[in-house]
Ligand code: SF4
């Protein structure tokens with residue numbers, strides 16, 4: 153076992169949502185966006201009115217989309233709101249059943265050849281679960297061409313309060329170990345780490361026992377944003393991913409999420425695509441929970457289950473630091489969603505209009521070691537080139553700077569604004 | 580439950596609890612022990628200075644806010660802090676109108692001409708002090724502002740006057756550890772009228788080292804100040820007082836104690852070289868700033884004419900802040916050396 157930490161960042165003193173992952177009842181209608189990954193949208197291969205089965209292919213493309221329920225297609229639309237803003241094509245299905253027609257196969261994933269496994273991973277439409285949702289097969293191939301030597305399984309819940317990884321580590325140990333084995337095999341490497349956030353000594357010992365011989369356990373200090381791949385790689389291997397556009401693969405490491413590893417194991421074992429996703433629902437809800445949710449379930453259904461009493465101000469997909477605020481509750485849970493964080497109207501962030509007092513707190517917490525106050529003030533007045541000379545593009549938008557700023561300056565807002573303006577000028 | 584029309588904005592969606600008013604009031608609380616000690620030691624004389632500083636700070640702050648056409652807002656505690664900090668570095672006996680003049684110049688020249696709190700290059704409190712020092716040197720003369728002790732004509736004078744310790748504290752000998760500790764304790768607790776007559780003299784907030792340290796501990800616990808600048812500052816003072824001490828060996832110990840624990844040193848270390856606006860924003864920069872302020876202080880104390888050049892030293896270091904911030908910068912994460 154080894155321990156790891158990062159410079160900068162914030163130690164949140166928030167408990168992670170605990171409790172077993174409950175299965176959320178399937179709603180009466182699901183919406184499946186035809187793009188739940190980084191890349192181009194799939195093409196719908198079903199028509200309105202058509203009946204579909206659980207696991208049936210409904211969108212074909214680089215990362216295929218499968219029906220997660222049985223039922224009737226009620227709509228095939230080109231314009232459905234995306235969690236990032238803008239629109240994407242989507243398919244609505246009225247739910248008639250939620251069970252698989254036949255039993256899944258019971259293969260031994262470790263016996264599959266690397267190519268067979270990759271094939272299934274691609275066909276099952278697996279992505280590396282998180283807001284970026286990189287297509288997994290593509291990611292693995294990229295790592296192979298880069299000659300990656302080290303695999304890091306990211307079992308650290310990035311956002312404060314999210315408890316999915318923490319819970320999966322308790323509930324799915326076998327699948328995790330299996331998933332790591334398979335991934336090592338597919339990547340053809342021997343060196344693997346399982347990174348987890350420090351928890352109770354007992355939990356750590358059990359996990360260490362379970363993965364011994366397969367991966368080395370790395371325990372990170374409970375510091376946000378150590379769960380971002382860049383920082384995890386630095387904390388574990390000491391190598392810095394080149395900024396601004398480098399990837400962990402550039403320094404010989406591939407980082408794959410914990411839940412992704414589990415989904416690899418499940419998909420290979422049963423030869424079925426994933427139909428559900430574990431998420432944490434917390435913030436201003438009556439019962440914060442870890443839930444297993446059918447992909448395509450609208451947020452509204454999830455929130456009704458957890459109970460919301462007060463006036464909701466913000467609905468955030470992801471978490472409080474890097475999450476994306478949503479306009480409406482029609483948005484479904486997709487492969488990109490790890491958590492839903494709800495805020496009351498009274499809890500919204502304030503913008504004070506005060507000036508920077510040069511306290512340097514933002515500098516101290518910035519994990520990218522930037523000078524956020526200078527970058528942001530240049531962006532604010534439209535001096536984007538100057539901002540870039542202070543490495544504006546390095547910023548990972550983790551939000552640490554704006555979180556600590558005592559003047560309540562919306563630093564990340566200005567930074568994002570600057571980045572978007574530069575992009576526009578380049579075009 | 581409504582299902583549409585929620586607020587959409589970019590993250591982070593939460594903010595830390597700290598805010599500027601909270602920090603300002605935090606520093607106000609931290610300075611209170613020193614103020615209380617001042618009242619305890621100097622009685623009415625301290626009260627006069629404190630009241631003059633407070634009232635004038637509040638009045639002038641309101642006035643200046645009005646002048647630059649802002650809505651007058653005194654709830655941020657800012658005027659309160661200015662008044663209290665100014666009082667701490669004033670010797671007793673300064674007439675109320677001089678205190679008021681200092682506060683006014685400090686606020687106007689030190690702060691408002693730069694557009695207010697946060698933009699000012701020099702510490703406004705010390706700017707006010709400097710104005711008084713230039714115009715009415717008599718009130719801030721050597722004898723009045725020294726290290727919190729009375730009539731010393733220069734650091735060298737202390738060397739001859741160690742009799743003070745036996746007279747005022749009853750500490751005759753500090754060659755043993757017990758003696759050393761006893762002397763340290765006495766110095767921490769504060770100066771006493773003793774060897775030099777009946778009347779205790781000094782600055783309102785510099786008289787009791789312990790009170791300042793209590794306030795400093797509070798600031799550290801709250802993380803309103805970091806260790807970089809105070810350590811750089813105090814370490815430099817320690818280094819100079821050890822290396823360049825020229826007097827009799829047996830007086831080295833009290834000499835060092837006075838350099839470090841005389842009120843003005845500690846007050847500067849925890850309340851002035853840690854100021855946000857006028858000091859660098861990186862850790863290393865803060866350290867360098869502290870070293871610089873310590874250096875000027877000791878140059879002045881050991882070889883200069885001023886006995887207590889601490890405030891002056893901070894102004895000098897303030898002037899270097901932009902330069903330090905220019906050259907001391909963290910290396911961004913993952914920066915690849917470009918071939919250009
Ligand atoms: S500047 Fe960017 S990387 Fe640095 S703390 Fe702020 S959001 Fe994070």
Ligand code: SF4
Nearest residue numbers: 508509511512514557
């Ligand atoms: S934290 Fe806020 S007030 Fe402090 S230096 Fe950064 S931007 Fe300025």
